[in-house]
Structures are given as structure tokens and as C-alpha cells.
Amino acid sequence: MNNRFFIEVDCARQNKHGQGAPGDVFLSQRDPDEGRIVCVLADGLGSGIKANVLATLTATMALKYVRSDMDICKAAGVIMSTLPVCSRRKIGYSTFTIADIHPDGRIRMMEYDNPPAVLLEGPTVLPLEKKSMEIQTAHLGPRPLFYSNFRAGQETRLVLFSDGLSQAGMGRPKTPLGWTAEKAVLFLREQIRRLPNISARQLCRAAVTEALRQDCLEAQDDISCAVIYFRRPRRLLVVTGPPIDSRKDPLLAARVAEFDGRKVICGGTTANLIARELGRTVQVDLSFLDPEIPPVSMLEGVDLVTEGTLTMSKTAQLLEQNQEPDLSRPNAAVRLMNILLESDQIEFVVGTKINEAHQDPNLPVELDIRRNLIRRIVWLLNEKYMKQASIEFV
Amino acid sequence: MKPLTITICTGTTCYVMGSGYLLSLQEQIESACSRPIEIVGSSCLGLCKDGQYGCAPFVQIGSTVIAEATPEKIIETLKQQTARNPMEQI
Numbered sequence: 001m002n003n004r005f006f007i008e009v010d011c012a013r014q015n016k017h018g019q020g021a022p023g024d025v026f027l028s029q030r031d032p033d034e035g036r037i038v039c040v041l042a043d044g045l046g047s048g049i050k051a052n053v054l055a056t057l058t059a060t061m062a063l064k065y066v067r068s069d070m071d072i073c074k075a076a077g078v079i080m081s082t083l084p085v086c087s088r089r090k091i092g093y094s095t096f097t098i099a100d101i102h103p104d105g106r107i108r109m110m111e112y113d114n115p116p117a118v119l120l121e122g123p124t125v126l127p128l129e130k131k132s133m134e135i136q137t138a139h140l141g142p143r144p145l146f147y148s149n150f151r152a153g154q155e156t157r158l159v160l161f162s163d164g165l166s167q168a169g170m171g172r173p174k175t176p177l178g179w180t181a182e183k184a185v186l187f188l189r190e191q192i193r194r195l196p197n198i199s200a201r202q203l204c205r206a207a208v209t210e211a212l213r214q215d216c217l218e219a220q221d222d223i224s225c226a227v228i229y230f231r232r233p234r235r236l237l238v239v240t241g242p243p244i245d246s247r248k249d250p251l252l253a254a255r256v257a258e259f260d261g262r263k264v265i266c267g268g269t270t271a272n273l274i275a276r277e278l279g280r281t282v283q284v285d286l287s288f289l290d291p292e293i294p295p296v297s298m299l300e301g302v303d304l305v306t307e308g309t310l311t312m313s314k315t316a317q318l319l320e321q322n323q324e325p326d327l328s329r330p331n332a333a334v335r336l337m338n339i340l341l342e343s344d345q346i347e348f349v350v351g352t353k354i355n356e357a358h359q360d361p362n363l364p365v366e367l368d369i370r371r372n373l374i375r376r377i378v379w380l381l382n383e384k385y386m387k388q389a390s391i392e393f394v
Numbered sequence: 395m396k397p398l399t400i401t402i403c404t405g406t407t408c409y410v411m412g413s414g415y416l417l418s419l420q421e422q423i424e425s426a427c428s429r430p431i432e433i434v435g436s437s438c439l440g441l442c443k444d445g446q447y448g449c450a451p452f453v454q455i456g457s458t459v460i461a462e463a464t465p466e467k468i469i470e471t472l473k474q475q476t477a478r479n480p481m482e483q484i
Contacts, residue, residue: 268405268437284404284435289417294409297437307437309406355406 005154006233006344007037007101009386011226012204014211016047016164017218023051024162024224027059029067030386035103037386038066041226042096043114043162045086051094051222054083058094066100072110073135076145080137091139097160105153105230111146115166115181118159119152122196123189126156155196157203158228159188164221165207169214179214199342200227205326233388235261236343240308241351241370242273243394252349252394253277257301264339265299267308270351275299290331304339306332312373315340319380346381346389350374397430398475400468401454405438411462413451419465426465427472 011026023046028039040062044054058079065075076096083092095113111117111130119126130146137143152158161184170178184207191198191206198206207225215223237259243252253274256263265271268282275282282305284297293314294307306312314333318325325338340346350371374391381387400423402408402416420433441447441459448461453468455475460467 269440271437282437284437286417286433286435289414291414294404294406294414295417295435297435305437307404307406307409310409 005105005230006388007103007386008200008229008231008344009037009039009226010200010204011041011224012201012208013225014164014208014219014223016220016222017215019048019222021049021052022224023047023055023222024164025052025055025059026224026226027063028226028386029063031067032382037099037101037103037228038063039099039101039160039226039228040066040096041114041160041162041224042094043164043222043224045089045091045093047222050086054092054094057083058096062096062098066098072098072147073133073145076110076112076135077137080135080140080143085139093137093140095162099158099160099228101152101228105151105156107148107150107152107158109148109150109158111148112143115161115163116146118185118188119150119156120159120188120192121153121156123193125185125189152228152230154230154232156230157188157192157200159185159203159207160226160228161207162222162224164219164223165211165225167221168211168219168223169216170220172214172216175214179211184211197231200229201341203227203229231344233344234342235259236264236339236346237261237349238264238266238340238346239270239274239349239351240266240312240374241355242267242269242353244352248394249273250277252351255349261345262303262339262343263301264304264306264336265302266306266312266336268297269355270308271297271299271302271305274302288330290329293331293333296332296335304332304335306336309370309373311336312370312377316373316377316380319377319384322384340377340381340387341385344387346378346387348374348378348389348391350391350393352393395430397432398455398472399432399434400472401434401436401439402463403437403439403441403450403452403454404435405440405442405450407442408438408451411450413453413463416451416453416463416465416468419468423465423468423472426469427476429472429476431472 040059042055042058044051085092097114098110100108130148134142166181167178169175204225204227297305328334378389381389441452453460453463
């Protein structure tokens with residue numbers, strides 16, 4: 001696990017207007033042992049299902065080839081020759097950008113026909129030296145592929161986007177040539193200047209929303225933007241459940257008080273015991289009521305206090321369904337999801353004391369065993385959202 | 395008249411059994427018992443543990459615990475307490 005910086009990866013996407021399936025595909029995978037991350041953005045020929053098949057095949061193959069350290073030019077040739085051929089256009093084609101990221105910030109990047117990737121240090125664009133190589137394709141003859149090798153430092157962002165973003169608004173009176181890659185980069189720089197710590201998640205969403213605005217809210221092509229952000233890790237401590245041995249209560253409270261980062265407590269009993277140990281009080285905030293999820297509480301020095309099982313079950317469900325927290329009702333589960341996604345290194349401290357109140361067979365099945373629930377959330381955060389989450393039972 | 399504090403448990407069991415609904419009934423309870431009240435949420439009151447107090451959801455008015463609380467039970471208790479101590483916060 002790399003502690004010097006954390007690499008946050010996120011991608012925002014908008015389907016072409018009227019299409020149910022995306023023609024751009026972004027895949028990323030973190031190797032849990034090495035910490036190496038491989039990301040691929042592929043844009044398939046055309047739009048809809050056909051483009052989706054081409055892009056998915058390209059991205060999946062590229063990911064596998066790069067992870068197995070196969071020669072990239074050879075791999076690109078194989079991908080191009082393997083893709084199914086469009087019956088109308090008589091070619092099988094998909095663009096791609098592959099970033100092979102080492103946990104210390106070294107990056108190998110291969111770009112084929114996508115708009116050039118941009119490396120930003122804060123709001124400044126860093127020049128990238130790209131070497132042109134030739135790959136053989138079955139239908140289009142030899143084509144150029146750009147290879148670059150560089151190192152990203154603290155507070156740098158690598159931004160990949162599809163031509164749907166740079167060409168958004170094309171043909172409209174104000175933007176006859178589209179938004180253009182230059183203006184898109186200016187937009188990204190402005191966002192970073194305004195919010196220097198903007199997360200990868202927020203930045204890629206902002207860029208896609210702006211591109212969609214250029215397209216007058218009807219995307220002319222699939223729009224994708226992926227951001228890979230190298231930054232100081234944002235730490236989060238989530239405490240849930242009282243320790244099995246009540247003599248450990250003061251230790252748990254001290255850990256909460258001394259933690260360097262944001263803190264969340266899930267569970268009324270846990271919140272009460274920490275408040276008692278720290279000589280503070282818990283106050284329930286009734287300003288927002290939700291029919292499903294109990295309200296949040298306030299405790300001095302803690303960023304979020306929620307109820308336990310119901311809230312965490314709902315958060316797990318939201319994480320599974322890839323829900324957008326900014327667009328959901330701001331109940332406790334959504335706020336918990338938001339704070340989890342806005343963190344990088346997440347430590348769950350799980351008390352294993354059995355809650356007698358939940359042993360009644362008449363209660364709904366949502367009252368899952370806490371340990372299983374947390375395991376599910378941690379798995380989702382690590383596998384699906386590329387976080388570094390860990391569990392400790394007390 | 396000083397508002398009367400009604401504490402509603404928002405712990406897991408109580409919420410599942412309907413305390414969330416009770417939290418939103420400030421106006422209805424107030425007009426039914428014709429005196430000002432203040433609804434306050436509480437994290438788990440710990441009353442559901444041993445069955446001594448009955449079943450969730452729990453509501454506390456002063457030292458009185460209402461088990462399996464419903465709006466009717468809350469109004470009933472308020473009326474009884476107001477009849478006993480008409481001018482005081484209980």
C-alpha cells in the first residue's frame with residue numbers, strides 16, 4: 001500500500017442523446033498487491049450497442065494485455081484485427097487510451113486516436129513527450145500510436161477524454177468546431193484554480209456537464225472524461241458498534257478524539273458511549289426527516305453521526321447500485337456514502353458486541369449482522385471505487 | 395406556556411417500528427392536546443434491550459415511558475399529565 005500519495009480514479013459519462021448504451025467504455029483495475037493501476041478509455045465506432053461492443057472488447061483486451069506486460073504495439077495490432085467488422089462501414093474500429101500507473105507515480109501511456117491526454121500540476125499543463133509508433137491494423141493499414149513515459153507528482157491530475165467532449169456543440173453558431181480540446185483544458189484549469197482540492201469525481205462530472213451544456217443538453221456523441229488524481233490521502237475513520245469488552249470503551253473514544261482525518265460514527269449506542277467517554281452530548285438533528293433512514297445526530301468533533309444497521313444497509317445498497325449521491329435525497333445513508341466517496345483511506349473499527357435489541361425475530365431482515373454488512377461495504381469500496389478500506393474488529 | 399418536551403427514540407428498532415412517523419407529528423399532537431410541545435429526537439434510549447418496558451417504538455414524556463407508541467397513546471398521556479399538572483412542565 002502506497003502512503004506517499006493516493007491515486008483517485010473516476011470517470012463520468014454521458015450517452016449520446018437517444019442511446020441507451022454507452023459507446024465509450026472506461027475500465028480501471030487496481031492490483032491489490034502491487035498497487036498498480038491500469039485504466040483504459042475506449043471509444044467504439046458509431047454509437048449505441050455496436051459501439052459499446054467494440055469499446056468493451058477493446059478496453060477489456062487492453063486491460064488484460066497491459067497487466068500481463070505484453071508488448072503494447074503488438075497488443076494494439078491484435079485488438080484492431082480482432083474487433084468485429086461493421087457491415088456498413090467495412091471496418092472494425094475503436095480508439096483507446098491506456099494508462100499503466102505505478103503506485104510511485106510512474107506512468108506509461110499509450111494513445112490511439114483519442115484526443116490527447118492532459119497532465120495538469122495544479123492548474124498548470126505539463127508538457128508530455130510522446131513518441132509516435134506504428135501499429136498494423138487489418139482494415140486501415142499502418143496507424144500511429146503515441147507512447148509516453150513520465151512521472152506524476154503530488155497534486156497532479158491526468159485527464160483522459162473522448163472526442164464527444166472536445167467536439168461537443170459542433171456545428172452550432174457559437175462553436176462551429178465544437179468546444180475543442182483547448183477550451184476543455186482551459187475549463188479544467190479554471191475548475192482547479194477555483195477549487196484546488198477538487199476530487200477526480202467532481203472534476204470529471206463538471207467537465208461532462210459543461211460538454212453537455214455545449215451540446216444544448218442533447219449529446220451529439222458519447223461524452224466521457226476520466227480523471228486520475230495523485231494527491232495526499234484523505235483519511236476517514238468509521239466507528240460502528242460497541243467493543244465486546246466495555247473496558248475498551250475509553251480506548252475507542254480516545255482513538256476517535258485523536259484521529260487525524262474525518263470521523264464518522266454509525267450507531268446510536270456507539271455514539272452515546274463515545275460522547276459519555278469524551279464528556280460531550282449527542283443531539284439528534286430533526287431538520288431533515290426521511291421515511292426509511294433515521295436522522296443524523298451531532299457530536300462535537302465528529303463529522304457525521306448516523307444510526308447503525310439501517311443506514312449502513314442502505315449505503316451498501318447505494319454503493320452497489322452506483323447511485324449519484326449529489327442527486328439523491330440527503331438522508332443519513334446518502335451523506336455516509338458521500339463522505340466515503342470523498343475519502344481515500346478508510347479505516348472501519350467495528351465493535352463486535354451483540355445488540356440484544358436486534359435479536360427479535362419479528363424485526364425486518366434488513367437488520368443484518370454488522371460484521372457482514374461492513375465486509376460488504378469494504379469490498380465494494382475497494383473493488384468498485386478503488387479506495388483503500390480496511391476493517392478492524394474490537 | 396412553556397412547551398412540553400416529548401423525546402422520541404430514533405434508534406434502529408424504534409425507527410423500524412415507526413418512530414420516524416411520530417417525529418413528523420408536532421403540529422397534529424399540539425393541536426390535539428391544545429398546548430405547546432417540542433419534539434426532540436434521541437439516539438437509542440436503550441429501552442428495547444430487556445423487554446422490561448415493552449416493545450418499540452418508545453417515547454418518553456418526563457419520566458413516563460410509552461411503549462409501542464402511537465399518536466393516540468402520546469396524546470392520551472399528554473392529556474392525563476396536563477390534567478394532573480395543568481401549569482407545569484412535567
